[in-house]
Amino acid sequence: MRAVVLVLSLTALLASCRPPDAGSSTTGSASADPVAVAIDLPEAPAVGPATVVVRVDRDGVAVEGADVEITGDMTHAGMVPVIRAAFEASPGVYRADDMVFDMAGDWIVTADVTLPDGSTTRQEAATTVRRP
Numbered sequence: 001m002r003a004v005v006l007v008l009s010l011t012a013l014l015a016s017c018r019p020p021d022a023g024s025s026t027t028g029s030a031s032a033d034p035v036a037v038a039i040d041l042p043e044a045p046a047v048g049p050a051t052v053v054v055r056v057d058r059d060g061v062a063v064e065g066a067d068v069e070i071t072g073d074m075t076h077a078g079m080v081p082v083i084r085a086a087f088e089a090s091p092g093v094y095r096a097d098d099m100v101f102d103m104a105g106d107w108i109v110t111a112d113v114t115l116p117d118g119s120t121t122r123q124e125a126a127t128t129v130r131r132p
Contacts, residue, residue, distance in 0.1 A: 037121055039070075039125040040054070040055065044130060046129065046131065047104050047129060047132050048101065050099045050100070052095070052099045054094045056068070063115060066088075066094065066113050068085070068086040068113050071112070073107065074107055074108075082099060082100055084099050104130055106128050
């Protein structure tokens with residue numbers, strides 16, 4: 001009986017630590033033109049500072065003047081998320097140079113984008129941060 005409880009407990013623990021599937025959503029005013037948000041993460045992120053780049057375009061045209069907030073959150077409970085405002089580095093390209101991954105493990109990086117017309121969209125990307 002103890003073995004069954006142990007197996008069930010370990011299964012639940014492992015399932016809760018799995019990163020969710022990345023995805024996106026859009027809310028606000030309806031538009032015939034789709035908005036695309038792409039998150040560029042460092043190729044092999046390590047604990048410490050990192051630059052996160054978010055590209056925003058509508059129907060292939062760079063979206064200028066958006067507000068972009070980037071959140072880094074570990075996939076397990078108990079960690080405080082890292083939240084940074086991104087600045088517009090060039091048309092449709094938003095950067096957060098001061099992102100900090102403060103622990104190794106699985107992270108979800110979320111870009112919350114408010115477009116100039118007031119509509120919002122969200123994109124998530126999963127990554128694994130390694131020890132330096």
